[in-house]
Amino acid sequence: MKDFLLRYKSWGKEGKAGFLISPAFLWLLLFFLIPLGIIFVYSFCERGNYGGVNWNFTFENYKQVLNPVYLKTILYSFWIAILNTVICLLIGYPMAYYISTRKSTVFKNILLILVILPFWTDFLVRTYAWLVILREGGLINTILLQMGIIQEPLKLLFTDLAVIIGLVYGYLPFMILPLYASIEKLDPSLIEAAYDLGANGFNVFWKVILPLTSPGIIAGSILVFVPTLGAYITPDLLGGAKVMMIGNLIQQQFLKVKNWPFGSSLSFIVLIIVLALLIIYIKFGEPEVEK
Amino acid sequence: MSEIRSRKKFNAGEFTLGVHSWLTYIFLYLPMAILVIFSFNKARINAVWTGFTFEWYKVLFNDTALAGALVNSLIVAFISTAIATVIGTLTAIAMYRYKFPGKGLFDSVLYMPIIVPDIVMGISLLSFYVFIRFTLGLVSIIIAHVAFNISFVALVVRARLHGYNKTLDEAAMDLGANPFQTFMKVTLPLILPGVVSAALIAFTLSFDDYLITSFVAGIGSTTLPIKVYSMMKFGVTPEINALSTLILFISMILILISQRLGA
Numbered sequence: 001m002k003d004f005l006l007r008y009k010s011w012g013k014e015g016k017a018g019f020l021i022s023p024a025f026l027w028l029l030l031f032f033l034i035p036l037g038i039i040f041v042y043s044f045c046e047r048g049n050y051g052g053v054n055w056n057f058t059f060e061n062y063k064q065v066l067n068p069v070y071l072k073t074i075l076y077s078f079w080i081a082i083l084n085t086v087i088c089l090l091i092g093y094p095m096a097y098y099i100s101t102r103k104s105t106v107f108k109n110i111l112l113i114l115v116i117l118p119f120w121t122d123f124l125v126r127t128y129a130w131l132v133i134l135r136e137g138g139l140i141n142t143i144l145l146q147m148g149i150i151q152e153p154l155k156l157l158f159t160d161l162a163v164i165i166g167l168v169y170g171y172l173p174f175m176i177l178p179l180y181a182s183i184e185k186l187d188p189s190l191i192e193a194a195y196d197l198g199a200n201g202f203n204v205f206w207k208v209i210l211p212l213t214s215p216g217i218i219a220g221s222i223l224v225f226v227p228t229l230g231a232y233i234t235p236d237l238l239g240g241a242k243v244m245m246i247g248n249l250i251q252q253q254f255l256k257v258k259n260w261p262f263g264s265s266l267s268f269i270v271l272i273i274v275l276a277l278l279i280i281y282i283k284f285g286e287p288e289v290e291k
Numbered sequence: 292m293s294e295i296r297s298r299k300k301f302n303a304g305e306f307t308l309g310v311h312s313w314l315t316y317i318f319l320y321l322p323m324a325i326l327v328i329f330s331f332n333k334a335r336i337n338a339v340w341t342g343f344t345f346e347w348y349k350v351l352f353n354d355t356a357l358a359g360a361l362v363n364s365l366i367v368a369f370i371s372t373a374i375a376t377v378i379g380t381l382t383a384i385a386m387y388r389y390k391f392p393g394k395g396l397f398d399s400v401l402y403m404p405i406i407v408p409d410i411v412m413g414i415s416l417l418s419f420y421v422f423i424r425f426t427l428g429l430v431s432i433i434i435a436h437v438a439f440n441i442s443f444v445a446l447v448v449r450a451r452l453h454g455y456n457k458t459l460d461e462a463a464m465d466l467g468a469n470p471f472q473t474f475m476k477v478t479l480p481l482i483l484p485g486v487v488s489a490a491l492i493a494f495t496l497s498f499d500d501y502l503i504t505s506f507v508a509g510i511g512s513t514t515l516p517i518k519v520y521s522m523m524k525f526g527v528t529p530e531i532n533a534l535s536t537l538i539l540f541i542s543m544i545l546i547l548i549s550q551r552l553g554a
Contacts, residue, residue, distance in 0.1 A: 005469045005470055005471055006469075008470050009469065009470055013389045013390065013391060014389070014391045014392070016385070016388075016389060017385045017388070017389035017390075017391040017394075018391065020381045020382065020384060020385035020389075021381070021382050021385045021386070021397065023377075023378045023381065023382075024378050024379065024381070024382040024401065024441050024445065025397065025400075027378060027437060027438060027441060028400055028401070028403075028404070028438065028441065028442075031416065031419070031434055031435065031437075031438040032400075032403070032404055032412070032415075032438050033400065034419060035412075035415035035416050035418060035419035036407075036411075036415050038415060038418045038419050038422055039411075039414065039415045039418055042418060052421070091311075091315055094307075094308050094311050094312065095311065095312045095315050097308060098308040098309060098311070098312040099312070111312075113547070113550060114316060114319070114320075115319075116546070116550060117543055117546055117547070118319055118323075120492060120495055120496075120542070120546045120549075121495070121499075121539060121542040121543055121546060122495075122499040122516075122535075122538050122539060122542050123499065123501075124499065124501050124516055124519065124520065124523075125323075125326070125499075125519075125535040125538050125539050125542075126322070126323065126539075128326070128523050128531070128535055129322035129323055129325065129326040129535070130322055131523065131526075131527055132322075132325060132326055132329060132338070132527050132532065133322055133325060135526070135527055137336060137337050137338060138338050138527070139325060139338045141338075142337060142338040142339060169318070169319070169322065172315075172319065173319075201304070222406070223406075226406055226408060227408055227409075229408065230408020230409065230410050230411060231408075232409070232410050232502055233501065233502060237523060237524075247408065247410040250410050250411075250414060251410060251414075254414050254417070254506075255506075260418065263414060264414070264418070267410070267411045267414055267415065270408060270410075270411055271407065271411055274406060274407055274408065274411075277406075278399065278402075278403070278406055282399065
């Protein structure tokens with residue numbers, strides 16, 4: 001131990017840094033990067049008879065992605081992911097603005113904690129809550145029936161609407177927090193200056209506030225778009241067999257149909273999109289304070 | 292004149308902002324509140340209030356299959372949190388203190404598990420385990436949870452390190468402390484709240500994870516979320532409402548403590 005400490009002390013910055021990050025690097029290499037590499041290789045293999053793969057090179061899996069049956073699911077997932085991002089942005093932006101412009105720090109912190117709590121708490125349970133509300137014998141139908149507004153229970157669960165509600169509910173906090181961080185940094189004197197120079201409210205928002213908070217908009221949009229694109233739990237629980245997104249298709253290909261190469265090619269497409277967005281985020285998103 | 296008008300407009304805007312925000316808070320919390328309320332409802336099937344009961348909680352506490360899943364979840368959460376907290380904290384310190392070649396690239400890799408969708412992480416780990424013929428069970432789950440939690444711990448601890456004064460470490464070293472003593476007696480006590488805050492978040496994420504776990508769990512290693520999910524697929528029951536309420540309650544307490552420590 002003593003020998004080691006003496007040696008450690010003599011290492012340069014690179015050596016010390018390398019030593020400290022090596023456990024994380026090895027763990028992520030072995031159990032994150034290499035598994036992703038395996039998926040990449042699988043996506044060019046032929047399907048094995050009982051799950052698994054045959055080691056023959058083929059582009060067939062990527063061609064299969066263009067099959068209208070699957071393409072429909074992929075395009076639908078993109079549409080839902082874009083829709084969810086836009087809805088979360090429209091709801092989240094004014095809310096983040098409201099929180100960051102509160103004068104009392106205590107009040108501001110309480111408002112913030114109320115967003116942070118659902119951000120970290122159990123996604124599954126929060127999604128399930130909508131099952132209780134939307135199902136046939138659920139809260140909304142019971143209330144409407146008792147009030148005599150409807151005679152037959154409405155079909156709310158296992159619809160696109162239920163999935164959208166669940167996704168907005170699930171990912172809204174992921175939009176609000178980066179937006180808040182961005183709006184909080186906004187210098188109020190810039191807004192005053194714009195007003196003084198004769199800009200109206202609309203122009204102040206459109207030409208000053210919005211551009212200055214764009215890192216938050218980009219960060220929040222990516223944090224909502226990416227997990228929505230890969231969503232599995234929400235479409236499975238609230239969409240039932242009616243609504244299928246890429247995540248459900250991947251799960252089906254891996255665990256039910258046992259076509260691992262095709263499932264891998266779908267996953268890899270999702271991964272490429274995620275990496276592209278990550279690069280955008282690093283370039284235009286929240287600037288790093290250190291470096 | 293124009294000043295008065297702009298102030299008036301501002302107030303109307305301010306009012307709308309307030310109403311919008313409070314409605315959104317209701318949207319965020321009402322579904323959870325409904326879930327909690329119905330976990331105390333006597334009625335078994337319908338969403339009609341027929342009286343207060345602890346019945347469903349009693350049923351839960353007598354369910355041995357559930358107890359087994361809970362024990363598995365706790366084992367996984369404790370072990371994976373311990374490993375991820377140590378590795379993640381060391382990484383955060385290295386990233387804060389040193390510049391080194393490839394830092395930017397490592398940074399991107401470090402944060403990838405946070406942004407890569409769970410489904411992709413789940414199937415890639417499953418493929419990996421099958422490829423190296425690793426038996427699925429609690430160990431394969433723990434490895435997976437550490438893989439995503441290292442990133443979260445590093446992120447939270449690093450945020451905490453922003454206000455950290457590097458000269459304190461240098462002072463300790465100058466006074467003759469070795470790197471290990473410096474870390475244990477100076478650095479760690481100062482960043483401990485951040486580390487505990489990160490550990491609590493890691494614990495919550497591990498305890499709550501369904502999707503990744505569902506791919507890498509084997510026979511006999513069912514965790515609580517996997518058990519809960521299979522129950523939910525059969526439909527709404529008051530027992531699941533009660534169980535969900537408990538999970539929600541535990542998660543929220545851990546997050547609140549974490550936030551207090553991390554602030």
